[in-house]
Amino acid sequence: MVSQKNGAGSPRKARGRPRAWDDKTAQNTIKSLDRAMEVFEYLSEAQGKSLTMLSDEMQQSPATVYRILVTLEGRGLVEFDPVEQIWHIGPRAFVIGSRFLRRxxxxxxxxxxxxxxxxxxxxxxxxxxxxxxxxxxxxxxxxxxxxxxxxxxxxxxxxxxxxxxxxxxxxxxxxxxxxxxxxxxxxxxxxxxxxxxxxxxxxxxxxxxxxxxxxxxxxxxxxxxxxxxxxxxxxxxxxxxxxxxxxxxxxxxxxxxxxxxxxxxxxxxxxxxxxxxx
Incomplete structure (x- = not known):
């Protein structure tokens, strides 16, 4: 592993999070990501939902929910059934979940x-x-x-x-x-x-x-x-x-x-x- 040094010549301590890691205020929260995770978690609990159902039940605009779904679809986390016109959790979600189990x-x-x-x-x-x-x-x-x-x-x-x-x-x-x-x-x-x-x-x-x-x-x-x-x-x-x-x-x-x-x-x-x- 390559070590980095600061100006004084001493090794820089590796950090996994900033010093203010316990600060959960709005300045440390990505609102769009938080909203996307809400949609993702909701869909995981209620498999097989249309865009209209998701937006109505979550009280979010259809345009916002659709952008989130398309973004998640690009990562394989959700998938769309064009015949039934409904959204499901995608295979990538299982892969990521399996990595958690291997911890x-x-x-x-x-x-x-x-x-x-x-x-x-x-x-x-x-x-x-x-x-x-x-x-x-x-x-x-x-x-x-x-x-x-x-x-x-x-x-x-x-x-x-x-x-x-x-x-x-x-x-x-x-x-x-x-x-x-x-x-x-x-x-x-x-x-x-x-x-x-x-x-x-x-x-x-x-x-x-x-x-x-x-x-x-x-x-x-x-x-x-x-x-x-x-x-x-x-x-x-x-x-x-x-x-x-x-x-x-x-x-x-x-x-x-x-x-x-x-x-x-x-x-x-x-x-x-x-x-x-x-």
């Missing part, structure tokens, strides 16, 4: 553990972390069965209606848990969804006691999920590993038996990343 060894270390879990249970294995109050699915090993759960990498899901989400909530300290729950709405997705903080906390207490969580048709009717925590070197739950499948195979009377390989997978991945097994 940590968690995903790489998880693959053989998840593959073994899928083979042991016959159900789809999933890996997820907490991201801004939601579960972010990082990886999946699908079952060979025709009916199966599908959570592609990058999918976000509410924590209170997710096996991985609830197992992560169960191992949060009380203050952090209360802050997070105060900022989210416990939405009802099915008749089995947990919609009050009191009921959720009772469920979290049970999860801590038995070592695994259950999404019992709380997000999608006809689907169950069993999840266990993955701990880091400090003993904090940094991820969750799970199996999910239809209720016809993941029966209530088989949950206890199915939970054993899930817990073992959580422990195996904890050890693989140098964590502390609880």
């Amino acid at each position: 940590t060894s968690l995903v790489d270390r998880a693959r053989p553990v998840m593959r073994k879990l899928m083979e042991a249970t016959g159900e789809t294995a999933n890996l997820g972390i907490q991201k801004e109050g939601s579960v972010l699915f990082l990886s999946q090993v699908e079952t060979h069965a025709s009916i199966r759960a599908f959570f592609p990498p990058g999918t976000l899901s509410p924590m209170h209606a997710s096996g991985i989400g609830k197992v992560l909530l169960a191992h949060m300290d009380e203050d952090r848990l209360d802050r997070l729950l105060s900022s989210v709405q416990l939405q009802a997705f099915t008749d089995r969804s947990i919609t009050t903080v009191e009921d959720l906390k009772r469920d979290l207490t049970s999860i801590r006691a038995r070592g695994f969580s259950i999404d019992n048709e709380e997000k999608n009717e006809g689907m169950r999920c069993i999840a266990a925590p993955v701990f880091d070197v400090n003993g904090e739950a940094v991820a969750g590993i799970s199996v999910s499948g239809p209720t016809s195979r993941v029966r209530e009377d088989g949950i206890e038996q199915l939970s054993r390989p899930v817990i073992e997978a959580g422990q195996a991945l904890t050890q693989a990343i140098g964590g502390t097994v609880k």
Whole structure:
């Protein structure tokens, strides 16, 4: 690496950001870029939108939104379907997202553990972390069965209606848990969804006691999920590993038996990343 020197002859210290890096005021914000990212993020959450829909729902002018979309299209981040006249997230977005996943060894270390879990249970294995109050699915090993759960990498899901989400909530300290729950709405997705903080906390207490969580048709009717925590070197739950499948195979009377390989997978991945097994 070539080193640069200042006028005094001493090496110039490399900087990744200016001294006032923590200044988030308007002078350090590129408004047009910020607006473009709003459109990009909105489209990623609501796939398949026409220009009219995007501009109406985001309350932005069609001309502004169109310029943003065309610019993002040039980078492969979005793409346009000329037949349906709708916009989608483009393949380049997946490439960039995959680079984020490679920042940590968690995903790489998880693959053989998840593959073994899928083979042991016959159900789809999933890996997820907490991201801004939601579960972010990082990886999946699908079952060979025709009916199966599908959570592609990058999918976000509410924590209170997710096996991985609830197992992560169960191992949060009380203050952090209360802050997070105060900022989210416990939405009802099915008749089995947990919609009050009191009921959720009772469920979290049970999860801590038995070592695994259950999404019992709380997000999608006809689907169950069993999840266990993955701990880091400090003993904090940094991820969750799970199996999910239809209720016809993941029966209530088989949950206890199915939970054993899930817990073992959580422990195996904890050890693989140098964590502390609880």
